Amino acid sequence: MRLLICTVAVGFSLFAIIWDYLRPFPESRPVLIMCVLSYFVLMGVLTLYTTYIEKGIFLVALQKDEAGIDPDNKRELASMLKKYDDMYHLSMTFIDGKTGIKRTKEFSKCVSNYFDEKGTLCFDLYEPEIRLFQNKISAEDKKD
Template sequence: MGKEDLKTQQWKNIEEKPVKIDKWDTAALKNALDDGAKKVMLDKFGFKESHSLMDGRLFICTIAVGFAMFALIWDYFNPFPESRPVLIICVLSYFFLMGVLTVYTTYKEKGIFLVALDKDRAGVDPDNRWELSSILKKYDDKYTLSMNFIDGTSRKSRSGKITKSVAEFFDENGTLCIDRYEPEVRMLQNRIATDKKE
C-alpha cells in the first residue's frame, strides 16, 4: 500500500467515526443532522456539491472588506480631516453592503445548507438541482429537513419535507445514529424523485 493509499484510508477512517455531540446543544444537533444529510446526498447518491450560494455571499463580503481596506489605506496616505469625504463614502458603502448581505442570506439562501447537482450523464441537458435546508428551533426537539428539486430542463420544482424528533436519530450519549437517519433522507429524496418521474 503506497503513501497516498494509506493517507486516503486514514482519512476515510476519520470520516467514518460516529459523530458525537452535546445532545443539549441545539446548534450542534442541527449541524450534525445537516452534515449527515449532506453526506447521504453526496456520498450515497453521488451528487456533486455546488458552492454558488456561498460564492455569492463571499463576493458581497469581499467587496465590503475592499471598501474598508480602501478607507484604511486612503486615511494612511491622506490623514483626517483630508480623508473625511472618502471615509464617509466607504463607511456608508460598507453598511449598505451589509444590508445587501442580510437580504441575500434571508431571501436567496433561505437557510439552504447544501446545493447538490445531479449531473446529466450524457452531458447534454442542464444539471438537475437539489437544495436542502433545515430548521431546529431553540429548546425544541423537532427537526425539519426540507428538500427542493429543480429540474434542469423544465425548471419546474418539487419539494418535500420531514419533521422528526432529534431523539430518533441520537442515542443517549449524543452519538448520531446514521443507520436510523439515512433511511429518512433516502425516503424523502426517493419520494420527490418519484413525483418528478410521474
C-alpha cells in the same frame, strides 16, 4: 451573489485601511465614515439577501445527465430551526432540468434525533434520513 456582496464590503474596508495609512486620521475622517457606513449597509443587504432570497438554502447540488444531452437536474437543501424550538425543519427541492418542474418535500424532527449531549452532529444518524428523503423525491420523479 453572497460572495460578491462580501467582496465589495471587504473592498470598502481595505480601501479605508489604505486611505487611513496614506492620510492619517484627521484628514481621512470623511472617507472612513463613508467606508464604515458602506460596509454596514452592505452587511444589511447581505442579511436581507440570505433571509429572503436564499431562504436557508445550505446546499445546491447538480445531478449530471448520464447521456450529457439534457440539462442537469438540481437539488436544493434548506433548513430552519426557530429560536427556542426543538423541531428541525428540512426541505429538499428537486428541479427537473428537462421540464423545469419543481418538487419539494419537507420534514420536521426533533433536534435531539441528530445531536448528542455535547452538541455534536451524529452524521451516521443524519445521513440515512437525507438519503431516504432524496429517494422519495427521486421515486416521484420516476413515476411521472
